Each structure stands twice: as C-alpha cells, then as structure tokens.
Amino acid sequence: MESGSDVLVIGGGLQGTAAAFYLARQGVSVQVLEKDYVARHASGVNAGGVRTLNRHFAELPLSVAAKATWLSIDELLGDDCGFRPVGQIRVAETEQALEQLRARSNAVAELGLPYAERIIDHRELYERLPALVPGCIGGAFVPDDGYANPYRTTLAFKRAAVQAGAFFHEGTAVVGIAREQGGWTVTAAGGGRFRAQVLLNCAGAWGHRIAAMLGDDVPLSPNGSMLMITARLPPMVRPVVGAVGRSLSFKQFPNGTVLIGGGHRAPVDIDRNQSRVSLPGLASAARTAIELFPFMAGAQAVRFWSGIEGFMPDGLPIIGPSLSAPGAYHAFGFSAHGFQLGPAVGEVLADLAIRGASRIAIDAFSVGRATCSAAA
Amino acid sequence: MKTWDIIVIGAGPAGMSAAIEARRHSLSVLLLDEHAAAGGQIYKGIARARPRLLAGLGPSYAAGREIVLSFETCGAVHVRGASCWHIDPDGQVTWSQEGMARQARAKRIIIATGAQERPFPIPGWTLPGVMSAGAAQIALKTGESAAPGAVFAGSGPLLLLVAAQYLRLGVPVRAVIDTTPPANYFRALAHPKSLASGAGLLATGLGLLWRIRRAGVPIYFGAGDIRASGKDRLQAMTFRHAGRLRRLEVYNLFLHQGVIPNAPLAVAAGCRRVWDQDQLCWRVEADDEGRTSERPILLAGDASRIIGAECAPLSGRLSALAAAHDLGQLDEGAYRREAAALKAELKRKTAARVFVDTLYRPSDAVRIPSDPQTVICRCESVRADDARLFARSGGLDINQFKSEQRCGMGPCQGRMCALTLGAIVGSELGRDAALLAPPRARPPICPVPLGELASLAAKSERA
Numbered sequence: 001m002e003s004g005s006d007v008l009v010i011g012g013g014l015q016g017t018a019a020a021f022y023l024a025r026q027g028v029s030v031q032v033l034e035k036d037y038v039a040r041h042a043s044g045v046n047a048g049g050v051r052t053l054n055r056h057f058a059e060l061p062l063s064v065a066a067k068a069t070w071l072s073i074d075e076l077l078g079d080d081c082g083f084r085p086v087g088q089i090r091v092a093e094t095e096q097a098l099e100q101l102r103a104r105s106n107a108v109a110e111l112g113l114p115y116a117e118r119i120i121d122h123r124e125l126y127e128r129l130p131a132l133v134p135g136c137i138g139g140a141f142v143p144d145d146g147y148a149n150p151y152r153t154t155l156a157f158k159r160a161a162v163q164a165g166a167f168f169h170e171g172t173a174v175v176g177i178a179r180e181q182g183g184w185t186v187t188a189a190g191g192g193r194f195r196a197q198v199l200l201n202c203a204g205a206w207g208h209r210i211a212a213m214l215g216d217d218v219p220l221s222p223n224g225s226m227l228m229i230t231a232r233l234p235p236m237v238r239p240v241v242g243a244v245g246r247s248l249s250f251k252q253f254p255n256g257t258v259l260i261g262g263g264h265r266a267p268v269d270i271d272r273n274q275s276r277v278s279l280p281g282l283a284s285a286a287r288t289a290i291e292l293f294p295f296m297a298g299a300q301a302v303r304f305w306s307g308i309e310g311f312m313p314d315g316l317p318i319i320g321p322s323l324s325a326p327g328a329y330h331a332f333g334f335s336a337h338g339f340q341l342g343p344a345v346g347e348v349l350a351d352l353a354i355r356g357a358s359r360i361a362i363d364a365f366s367v368g369r370a371t372c373s374a375a376a
Numbered sequence: 377m378k379t380w381d382i383i384v385i386g387a388g389p390a391g392m393s394a395a396i397e398a399r400r401h402s403l404s405v406l407l408l409d410e411h412a413a414a415g416g417q418i419y420k421g422i423a424r425a426r427p428r429l430l431a432g433l434g435p436s437y438a439a440g441r442e443i444v445l446s447f448e449t450c451g452a453v454h455v456r457g458a459s460c461w462h463i464d465p466d467g468q469v470t471w472s473q474e475g476m477a478r479q480a481r482a483k484r485i486i487i488a489t490g491a492q493e494r495p496f497p498i499p500g501w502t503l504p505g506v507m508s509a510g511a512a513q514i515a516l517k518t519g520e521s522a523a524p525g526a527v528f529a530g531s532g533p534l535l536l537l538v539a540a541q542y543l544r545l546g547v548p549v550r551a552v553i554d555t556t557p558p559a560n561y562f563r564a565l566a567h568p569k570s571l572a573s574g575a576g577l578l579a580t581g582l583g584l585l586w587r588i589r590r591a592g593v594p595i596y597f598g599a600g601d602i603r604a605s606g607k608d609r610l611q612a613m614t615f616r617h618a619g620r621l622r623r624l625e626v627y628n629l630f631l632h633q634g635v636i637p638n639a640p641l642a643v644a645a646g647c648r649r650v651w652d653q654d655q656l657c658w659r660v661e662a663d664d665e666g667r668t669s670e671r672p673i674l675l676a677g678d679a680s681r682i683i684g685a686e687c688a689p690l691s692g693r694l695s696a697l698a699a700a701h702d703l704g705q706l707d708e709g710a711y712r713r714e715a716a717a718l719k720a721e722l723k724r725k726t727a728a729r730v731f732v733d734t735l736y737r738p739s740d741a742v743r744i745p746s747d748p749q750t751v752i753c754r755c756e757s758v759r760a761d762d763a764r765l766f767a768r769s770g771g772l773d774i775n776q777f778k779s780e781q782r783c784g785m786g787p788c789q790g791r792m793c794a795l796t797l798g799a800i801v802g803s804e805l806g807r808d809a810a811l812l813a814p815p816r817a818r819p820p821i822c823p824v825p826l827g828e829l830a831s832l833a834a835k836s837e838r839a
Contacts, residue, residue, distance in 0.1 A: 037773055044779055151779045170772065231787060231823055274646065277819060279462065279470060283833035286826045297830075300823035302787060 005029040005167070007353050008186055008196035010174050010210050012036075013043035014150070014339065015331045016202030017157040018346025021077075023353060024164035031194060032158075032166060033186065035173035035206075036273065039154035042204055043339070045307035047227055047249055047261040048150045049240060050340045053088045053117055053142045056316060058364035059341065060108070064115045065360055066344035071144065073343070079156035082149030084254070087239035089120070089128060090140045091292065097244035101140040117142055131236040131293050147240055147251050150339055157346070169194075174203075177213040184327065198353045199328040205270055205310040207318065207332025215324030216367050218333070219313055224266040224275040224306030225336045226282055230299040232256035237293065248288045258299060260289050263336060266306045277304045311335045319345060319365035321352065329353065330367055380406045382699055383469050383482035384452070385460050385641065388416020389440070389685050390677025391488030392447035393692030398486075401700040405452035406480055408471055410459045414444050416490055417510070418685045420517040429520060432545040434537075436685070443689065461820035463487075463645040465670040470832070477828040484672055484699040487642050488692060491635035491678035494657070494738065495792050496530055499603040499747045501631065502754050505610030509632035513538045522547040526628035527613060529553040529602050532736045533577075535632040536584040543591045550626055552588055552595045553602065553615055555633075557739045564735035577728050596622075600741055604629055633738050639679040640789065640821040646670055651810040654733055655682055656743065657795055658814040664719060666695035674699060682733075683726050690722040743799040752800070753793040755786020763797055767804030773813050774801050784815050787823060 007023055009016045012034025023030045034040075050070055052063045074080040092098035098119070105117045117140045125139050126132060158168060169192070176187040177199070186194045201210045208220035233256050241250040247262035264281025268274065282304055289296045312318065312333040322328040329352045331345050338345070348358045382398045384391045387409035398405045415422045419440030421429075430438050448454070458478075460471040468481045493510045500506065509528060515521045516538075527550045528539045539549050588595060601616040614623045636657040643649060648661045648669040659681055666674040676695040677688040694715060701711040745752065748761035758781050766777045774797050777783055783797055784790035794815045802809040 037776055039779070040775075155780070228829075230826070276465075276646065277462075279464070279829075279832055283829050283831070287830035287833045290826060290830050297825070297827040299826045301820060301826055301829055302789070302823045303785065303818045304820065305818045 002185075002193045002195050003031060004195040005031045006196060007031075007198045007200060008033065008184060008194050009200045009202055010186070011202035011204055011207070011332070012038040012158070012168060012170065013041060013202060013204050014039070014154045014157065014342035015334075015345050015349070016200065017154055017161055018342050019200055019202060019331070019349035019353075020166040020168075021157045021161035021164060022346045022350035024161050024166040026350065026354065028350070028354065030161075030166045031196070032161075032168045033172045033174055033188060033194065034168065034170045037170045038158050038168065039151050042307045042309040042334075043154045044151040045227075045305060046150045046225075046309075046336070046339050047251070047259055048082075048147045048339060049249060049251070049337075050083060050085075050148050051088055051145045051240070051337070052115060052340065053140060053145055054090055054242065055337070057107075057111065058316060060111060060113055060115065061360050062341050062344045062348070062362070064113050065347070066341050067144065069343035070148070070340070077156040077160045079152065079159070081153040081156050083146065083153075084148070085144040085146040087128070087141060087143045088145035089125070089239050089241055091125070091129070091132065091241060091243040092137050092139055093135070093243060093245075095137055098138045100244055101138070105140060128239055129237065129241065131295055133292055133294055145240065147253075153342070174210065177210070179325065197327055199325075200349050200353060201322075201328065201330045202332060202349070204332055205268070205308045207310050207330065211318075211322070211330060211367070214322045214328050216322050216330070218318060218367060220333050221311045221313075222268050222270045222308055223311050224268045225261065225309055226264045226266050226277055226285070226304060226306040227259060227261045228282055228285065228301045228304045230258045230260075231302050233258060233299055236295055241292070243292060246288050246292070248285065248292065250289055250293070258296070260285050262288060268306070268308045270308055273308070275306045275308055277306060309334070309336050317365050318367050319348065319362045320358075320367060323368050377479065377481050379467075380404050380480060380482040381703055382406070382484050382486060382696070383408065383480060384486045384488060385409075385469070386416060386488035386490060386677075386679070387411065387414035387447070387454065388418060388488060388490050388677060388688065389443055390490070390679070390688035390692035391416065391486070392443055393689035394486045394488060394676050394696040395452040396446055396450045397693040397696035398700060399450040399452055401696075401705040403700055403703060403705060406455065406482065407452050408455050408458040408460055408469065410457065412456050414447055414454065415440055417514065419444060420514060425517075429517075429545075433517070433541055434544070459822055460641055461822050461824055463641050463673065465645050465672065467672045472824060472828055475825070475828065477824070477832050479832070482672070483703055484674060486666070486674045486676050486692070486695045486699065487639055487679055488676040489638050489641060489679045491682060492638035492791060494633045494636050495796050496631045496633040496742060497745050497750050497752050497760070497796055498631070499745075499750050500605050500610070502751055503604055503606050503610045504608070505606070505627050506604050506629045506631065509535050509538045509630040510635070512630045513541070516541065516545075523628035524548050525550045525626065526630055527551050527553060527624060527626045528630045528632070529555065529599075529613075529615070530632035531556040531738065531742070532632050532634040533581065533732065534635070536581065536588065538630065539593070540584045540587045543587060543593070549588070549591070549593045551624060552593060553599045553617075554595060554597050555599055555602070555739075555742055556597070556736060558598045560735050560737060564731050567730055567734060577732055601746075603747075633742050634736050635678065635682055636795070637679050637681060639675060640791070640817055642668060642673055642675060642679070643817040644819040644821050645673060647673060649814050651812070651814075652681070653810065654737075656738060658798070664694070665698040665715065666691065667698060683722075683729060687722060687725045690718050690725065694718050694722070740799075740803065743796065744803055745796070752796045753783040753786065755788050755792070756782040758783040758793070760796075760800060763800040764804055767801045771801065774798055775813060775816055777801070778815055789821065790815050790817065
C-alpha cells in the first residue's frame with residue numbers, strides 16, 4: 001500500500017515544514033516524513049536568533065530574503081511565532097574590534113543588497129545597552145534582527161502547510177530510498193511506502209545519511225550547541241547581543257528570562273536522540289555573560305540543554321540538487337545558524353522542486369563544492 | 377582532582393547505610409547531603425530532637441539515632457549543605473556549597489535522594505494555606521511548628537501518621553478526610569501473602585486510626601472531589617462523602633497521596649526510566665542492586681523504588697556491596713553470599729509493601745483532575761484543560777506539550793506536574809502510560825547562580 005504525492009520531504013524540522021508549506025500553497029501535493037515529531041530536534045530547541053548580522057556573505061541573499069518574510073510572518077502563517085524585531089548588536093570592546101566591524105560594514109555595503117550593518121558609536125551603544133559593562137567602544141547594529149520562538153515557528157509552518165493540503169507522517173523513519181519507474185520509492189521503518197517524483201532531504205543532523213542513500217557523500221558532523229536559560233529577571237536588555245572575539249549570544253525575552261548561547265559544543269548520539277551538556281563550555285558562556293553584563297552574576301540558571309545539529313566543516317549548509325540522483329534536493333547542515341534562513345530556504349526548495357532552479361543564489365552551498373569533498 | 381571510590385548523595389537511611397557498608401570494605405567515601413545534619417527527611421533533626429518531640433514523633437523516628445551515630449563514626453567524609461545539581465555520567469559530581477560551585481569525581485556514584493510526595497492537584501491547591509502533609513511534618517521536625525485546626529486530606533500512611541503525631545503533641549486536628557477508595561481495602565485484604573506479612577503494618581495503621589478517633593477527630597472514609605477555596609488564601613474546603621457535599625471552614629489543609637521516587641540527578645545524567653504500573657509513576661530503571669543504564673551510577677532506597685525507611689538500609693548496603701565488588705574489594709564468592717543474604721532479607725521485608733501499595737494505590741480520580749480549570753503546572757500556570765486539548769488535537773508525546781506550553785520548564789522542573797500531565801494525556805489517548813515517553817529532564821536539577829557556574833570556568837582553566 002503506497003502513499004503517493006508530487007513531493008516527499010524527509011525531515012520535519014523548519015526547513016522541511018517551510019518547504020512543505022510553500023509547495024502546498026502552490027497546489028503541489030506533498031508528504032513530510034519525520035522520524036520523531038515535528039520540531040523535535042534542532043528546529044525546536046535552538047536559540048531562536050533571527051539574525052542577518054555577521055553572516056557569511058554567501059548566506060546574505062538568502063538571509064535578506066528571509067528577513068522580508070519574518071517581518072510579515074504573522075500575515076503569512078496566522079501566527080507571529082513570538083518574533084520580536086528588537087534589533088541585534090555586535091559589541092566592540094576595543095578599537096581594533098570596532099575597526100573590524102567597520103571594515104565588514106563597508107564590505108557589506110558593496111554587495112549591493114538592501115541590507116546594512118550600521119556602525120554605532122559609544123553613545124548610541126550605551127543608549128541601546130545601558131546594562132553593558134563600561135568601557136566598550138561601539139558596535140554594529142541591525143535594527144530589525146531579533147528573535148522568535150523556534151518550536152512555535154516550526155509548528156506554525158506545519159499547521160499552515162496542513163491547512164494548505166500537505167500531509168505529515170510523524171514517527172516515520174526512512175530506512176530505504178530507491179529509484180523506481182522514473183520516480184522515488186521511500187520505505188519507512190514499520191513498512192510504510194511512499195512514492196514521489198521529487199525528494200527533498202531536510203533531515204538535519206541525519207542529512208548525511210539520507211544523502212548517502214542518494215549517493216552523495218557529505219562530511220557532516222552531528223554535534224550539539226549548548227544553551228542555558230535563567231529564571232525571570234527585571235527587563236535589562238532589549239536587543240540581541242553578541243560581541244567581537246567572544247562566543248556569546250545573549251537575549252532577554254519578554255517574560256524576563258535570559259537565554260545564553262555561544263556555540264560551545266557538547267557530544268550527541270544521533271542513534272539514541274541523546275545530547276549531553278559539558279560544564280566547562282557552559283561555565284565559559286556564563287563567565288562571558290557576566291563580563292559583558294555584570295548584573296547577570298546574580299541570575300539563576302534553571303536549565304542547560306543542547307539539541308542535535310548538523311555541522312559542516314566550512315560552516316555553510318548544503319542547499320541544492322543532489323549530484324548523484326535526479327529529482328532530489330538537499331537542505332541541511334546549517335551548522336547552528338539555520339533558523340533565520342528557514343522561510344527563505346523553504347521557498348528555494350519549493351522553487352527547486354517545481355522548476356529545478358532557485359531565484360536566490362545558492363551555488364555556494366552546492367553539495368559538490370571543493371571545501372566539502374570528503375575523504376571518500 | 378582526587379578520585380573517590382564512592383560518592384554517596386543523600387544522608388537518609390539508604391545513603392547512610394551505603395556509606396557504612398562501603399567503609400566496611402575499606403572504600404573511600406564522600407557523602408554529599410544538602411541538609412545541615414544527617415538523617416534525610418525521615419530522621420530530620422534527630423540529632424537535636426528534644427525528648428518531648430521524640431516521644432511525640434514515635435519510636436520509628438527515634439530508631440534513626442542509631443544509624444546516624446554509626447554513619448558519623450564510619451570514616452566517610454560527610455559534606456553538609458551540599459546541593460548537587462549535575463552528574464556527568466563519567467563520574468563527576470557538581471554541587472553548590474556556601475555559594476560556591478564544587479566538583480568531585482568518583483568511580484561509583486550512589487544516588488540515595490529518597491522520595492518526593494506524589495502531586496495531588498485539586499482546585500485551589502495553590503492557595504496559601506494549602507500544603508502537603510510531608511511538608512507539615514518537616515515543619516514539625518525542624519521548627520516544632522504546627523498549625524492548629526488543620527484538615528488532613530488524601531490517602532497513605534503518612535497522612536494518618538502526621539495527624540497522629542500532631543495529636544500526640546497536643547495540636548488539635550480539625551478532620552481527616554481519607555480518599556482511599558473503599559474497593560482498595562478488599563483488594564489489599566485479598567492478597568493472601570500480603571496480609572500475612574502486612575499484618576504488622578495493618579496493626580500500626582489501625583492503631584493510628586484509633587488514636588485519631590479517640591481524640592474526637594472526625595474521619596471521613598471514601599471521600600472525594602476535594603476542593604479548596606478562598607480569596608488570597610485558603611478559607612474553606614468542600615468534599616464529597618457518603619453521597620453528600622460537605623463544607624469545612626479551615627485555614628490549613630494538608631494534602632497527601634503517597635510518595636514516589638525522587639531521582640532527578642539520575643534522570644538528568646541520562647539514566648533510563650521505566651513506567652511502574654504498580655506504583656503508577658516513572659522511576660529510573662534499576663536492577664535489584666541499584667545498577668542503572670549508566671555504569672558508574674547506582675540508586676539506593678526510595679530514590680530507586682518506594683520501599684520505605686525500614687527497608688532502605690538494606691537497599692543502601694546492596695548498592696555499596698555491588699560497588700565494592702566492581703572495585704575489586706571483595707571476591708566473587710563473598711559478594712554472592714552477602715548479596716544473596718541482603719536480597720533475601722529485603723524480599724522478606726518488602727513483601728509487606730504489597731499490602732500498602734495495593735491499599736493506597738491512587739485512583740484515577742486523584743491522579744487526573746476532573747475539574748478542567750485545575751492548575752497542573754503552577755510554575756507556568758498550565759491547566760488540566762490545556763493538557764486535555766493537547767491530547768485531543770493529535771499530541772503524541774508529552775515533551776511536545778512541554779515545548780508548546782512550558783509545562784515543566786519552570787523552577788520546579790516538572791516535579792509538580794510531570795505525573796499529572798502523563799496521567800491526563802495517557803487517559804485521553806487511551807494509551808498505556810508505559811508507552812508514553814516521560815518528560816525529558818535537563819540539568820541543573822536545582823537553579824544555580826550564574827556566578828557560581830562561571831567560577832567553574834576559572835577552575836578548569838587553572839587545572
């Protein structure tokens with residue numbers, strides 16, 4: 001008994017659910033196969049940063065396109081996803097750091113995108129971040145960056161996709177992919193069989209396994225990026241904060257809790273859906289947070305966690321057609337900064353599935369790129 | 377960093393016994409306990425208890441003095457005021473002590489963190505003036521403080537015990553409202569084995585009941601539908617008894633529905649859990665020596681499975697024996713002999729529990745709030761109805777509900793709500809609770825000031 005559709009999406013994270021939404025909206029029949037439940041992994045537990053600031057230049061066209069969608073996400077999905085464009089600042093603690101930010105700001109301006117990273121001086125920095133430790137020099141500022149609720153966002157895309165006609169099969173793990181009769185036959189653990197013309201690999205930290213089934217060898221490293229959240233505090237910080245030369249992401253939510261990240265890694269087990277925390281990394285993140293925001297010394301950490309994410313050696317995702325298989329496209333390996341890109345990636349995947357080409361430049365993310373060729 | 381042979385967490389009867397046994401085999405033992413003195417919850421304050429309190433609390437409490445003395449002279453290093461908040465499954469324990477974060481490493485970690493009370497969410501349970509019977513007993517033990525004219529409501533040995541202790545100390549009790557389902561009495565008595573071994577417990581229970589009745593305190597058996605009400609604090613309660621709705625004006629209500637294992641450290645360290653259909657709770661999967669799915673971690677006492685204070689020392693000794701064997705301190709033969717003897721004695725003593733477990737098995741009515749407005753997660757103000765809606769709209773995994781509505785993400789970290797959430801969702805889905813994934817637990821198991829956490833960074837850089 002086979003279940004057929006135009007497109008099969010493997011992976012019910014943000015990339016997969018967004019793709020399903022954009023496809024269904026255009027009348028394309030789509031099924032999403034998710035081995036656990038939608039937003040179970042990286043998409044549901046990340047830091048929720050909606051950020052264009054400080055991205056690799058190759059990601060900027062996607063990121064700028066995604067930003068436009070974020071700014072009207074409530075209209076698009078009927079859910080504001082907890083998105084707050086509170087702005088993002090990258091703090092420069094030294095003149096050298098500020099010079100770095102200035103150089104980058106100029107380089108960004110030359111890209112000709114409708115996007116700028118504005119340099120702010122000492123006065124404006126402390127106007128926007130009064131709780132920042134004294135002595136910082138300035139910063140880079142993007143006024144409409146911010147944060148959203150990752151779990152809620154992914155669920156909102158799912159809901160909208162279902163409303164538009166997409167089908168989701170949770171608890172459905174892909175165990176086999178075969179090319180049959182000019183299309184794809186995908187088998188799931190438990191015996192389910194699914195047919196489609198086009199396959200989208202949005203399997204996140206498991207993306208390399210699906211890719212391997214298609215014949216693409218991808219050097220993806222599943223890993224965890226640790227986060228911690230505090231008990232509620234009085235409102236002290238409005239924009240999202242990072243700093244040059246520091247591993248820190250810092251944001252205070254409307255309910256007063258503060259989320260501290262910074263990309264400190266922790267071991268994961270992708271076969272048992274397990275992630276662990278490693279105290280030294282968390283301790284380092286805590287110390288950085290206190291150094292930049294002295295009021296945090298009294299904050300209480302109530303929870304540490306990390307999700308399961310897929311990291312690429314060059315830190316750039318894989319987006320684009322499979323090299324080995326026709327009618328199959330990848331979007332995974334977002335290396336802990338895929339959340340903001342989600343809406344745009346979904347549109348790109350829909351484009352690729354329908355027309356075989358993307359309106360936004362994605363060559364830098366090709367699965368065949370030199371930096372990504374593995375020791376085969 | 378020195379590596380201890382054993383770190384024991386918890387200085388209740390199981391933890392103390394584990395330490396004593398480990399020391400018997402010449403193992404180095406570090407015992408971390410969050411309180412100022414040994415004794416755990418059951419023997420709390422025993423070292424300083426005055427004769428009047430000892431008499432009031434009864435002989436089972438006074439018996440704790442001996443074990444505390446043996447523990448304090450066994451050569452274990454006893455750290456007081458240590459709140460453990462993380463265990464690395466490779467053997468490192470992190471705790472807070474006097475405002476500083478500390479760490480120690482051991483080859484084996486025995487978690488003996490005892491029990492917690494089963495959540496009993498009724499309408500109005502979050503009003504000031506409503507607390508658990510266990511908490512009322514702690515107040516008695518530590519500060520000799522009691523609330524005159526309180527109502528005790530619920531089911532379980534502790535409920536009657538605390539009411540009787542109040543009366544022995546001359547504190548008036550307004551009423552005891554017993555929600556034990558009448559059918560449970562027949563089921564418990566029908567267990568031929570359990571009646572024989574449970575005769576002692578039965579006798580104790582009847583003794584308590586008699587004492588309470590003799591003091592003129594009304595006892596309402598087979599009661600249900602308990603509700604607390606008041607503006608800003610508890611002012612009255614209602615309940616159903618013998619077909620009638622009754623109302624009592626009262627300012628203190630002590631609730632109780634038995635106890636369940638409390639081992640968040642083990643859960644956050646990654647130890648697997650199983651659903652226990654007898655005790656109607658999740659507990660860490662452990663064998664009869666306390667071994668868990670994580671090699672260095674063992675459980676002892678109520679933290680593993682509710683066995684009571686009398687059996688806890690045997691369980692503690694078994695875990696320590698297993699650890700001693702792992703670390704090569706006794707040969708195979710001696711180990712098997714001693715373990716067999718302890719297991720036989722434990723089996724004999726826990727046989728009586730079948731009676732208690734059957735008699736006091738909580739009904740669905742107390743596990744699943746019928747009033748949809750009942751708060752189930754007090755930290756994040758989530759109600760029973762929210763959970764029901766979730767289950768009815770396709771929710772499969774209670775972790776989804778946790779992510780969506782923050783139930784279990786507040787300061788109590790799920791202690792108050794996890795079981796209730798599981799019960800509601802399980803019953804809505806018509807699904808055996810054994811098939812529901814329990815809520816994921818994350819460290820730290822109690823809040824940690826950021827400054828303390830940061831101090832570990834400095835340490836690891838210097839080390």
